[in-house]
Amino acid sequence: MAFRYxxxxxxxxxxxxxxxxxxxNANRGMTLEDDLNAxxxxxxxxxxxxxxxxxxxxxxVSVDYPKRTRAKITEAYFRQASTTDYNGIxxxxxxxxxxxxxxxxxxFPLKNIHDHQMEHLNAVTAHGGLAFLILRFAHSKETYVLxxxxxxxxxxxxxxxxxxxxxxxxxxxxxxPSILPTIDFLPAVEQLFRLNV
Amino acid sequence: MAFRYxxxxxxxxxxxxxxxxxxxNANRGMTLEDDLNAxxxxxxxxxxxxxxxxxxxxxxVSVDYPKRTRAKITEAYFRQASTTDYNGIxxxxxxxxxxxxxxxxxxFPLKNIHDHQMEHLNAVTAHGGLAFLILRFAHSKETYVLxxxxxxxxxxxxxxxxxxxxxxxxxxxxxxPSILPTIDFLPAVEQLFRLNV
Numbered sequence: 001m002a003f004r005y006x007x008x009x010x011x012x013x014x015x016x017x018x019x020x021x022x023x024x025n026a027n028r029g030m031t032l033e034d035d036l037n038a039x040x041x042x043x044x045x046x047x048x049x050x051x052x053x054x055x056x057x058x059x060x061v062s063v064d065y066p067k068r069t070r071a072k073i074t075e076a077y078f079r080q081a082s083t084t085d086y087n088g089i090x091x092x093x094x095x096x097x098x099x100x101x102x103x104x105x106x107x108f109p110l111k112n113i114h115d116h117q118m119e120h121l122n123a124v125t126a127h128g129g130l131a132f133l134i135l136r137f138a139h140s141k142e143t144y145v146l147x148x149x150x151x152x153x154x155x156x157x158x159x160x161x162x163x164x165x166x167x168x169x170x171x172x173x174x175x176x177p178s179i180l181p182t183i184d185f186l187p188a189v190e191q192l193f194r195l196n197v
Numbered sequence: 198m199a200f201r202y203x204x205x206x207x208x209x210x211x212x213x214x215x216x217x218x219x220x221x222n223a224n225r226g227m228t229l230e231d232d233l234n235a236x237x238x239x240x241x242x243x244x245x246x247x248x249x250x251x252x253x254x255x256x257x258v259s260v261d262y263p264k265r266t267r268a269k270i271t272e273a274y275f276r277q278a279s280t281t282d283y284n285g286i287x288x289x290x291x292x293x294x295x296x297x298x299x300x301x302x303x304x305f306p307l308k309n310i311h312d313h314q315m316e317h318l319n320a321v322t323a324h325g326g327l328a329f330l331i332l333r334f335a336h337s338k339e340t341y342v343l344x345x346x347x348x349x350x351x352x353x354x355x356x357x358x359x360x361x362x363x364x365x366x367x368x369x370x371x372x373x374p375s376i377l378p379t380i381d382f383l384p385a386v387e388q389l390f391r392l393n394v
Contacts (some may be wrong), residue, residue: 058270072272077269089326126244127287185280
């Protein structure tokens, strides 16, 4: 089941899919979000990192209280998130990131990351956290991890409405394809921020 | 506007209140959550810490798309949160905490903190984060910051369904009353985890 946000973006029924997701082969062909949710769930289970996706922010207007059953929200609206979708802790480091997928082949549209999300990521960087983006090119199934500050640099330097995949590949780290977890981004994050140096 | 969760807990219309909240005197007599939201907003504005409350998790069942207006959620239900309500970053440290208020005068009911929230806080501690509770006694307006591991210790040691305020005061740190922000808990967190030693 899926429906659309006011901005036209597809809304997948995250709750149930992420809960029912079984790590591994079953994930083939799933969205970036499904893959990521399964991956952070795997990290949590093996005790590697504690990362969670934030719930979709909803403005609740009215609620019904049917007898003997749970409260039913009868009117609510999607709100724009004030931060990124994901954060957590890994080896003592605060992680904060946004994940986006594009169907373009050679470039990543800048509009996919909102200004207030970049402001949030910049604040996280300023306070000593690891702020980054997970960018996936759907056609080639290539996934990259890119520092938020490098995204800002590329954004500032271009006159276009997108940044080149080549530049992302140069400044970011390619996430090696993996089965369990599907998106094994933590080794790429270690390399990106030189955590082992 | 306020309504109740299935568990009977009051649900305040957080979105609008927290957005409209003006730090300072206007907060007198507000709930712990309102006070905390105003406090973390203040910390964010002065660049002291980046802490956010997670959105209330909602399971969306059905959505309407009226012409030319934004999507309207017409059926949804409250879900139990899998983590705590608050997390963020302060001086490079990952913070994760739950905040609860009691109307009891000398003790804090254990049921106010769910087992899965304690599991989450324990995992955060294991990964090097600062995991704690902000506990407020509504009558005396006393607020304490207590390490998650000390809450676990007190919980394990007691046969009762609550832990004593005296024990919380001994192991935790009293949050000094303040006007801006209303709940100035970060100095107490520094002291609790000896960040300056």
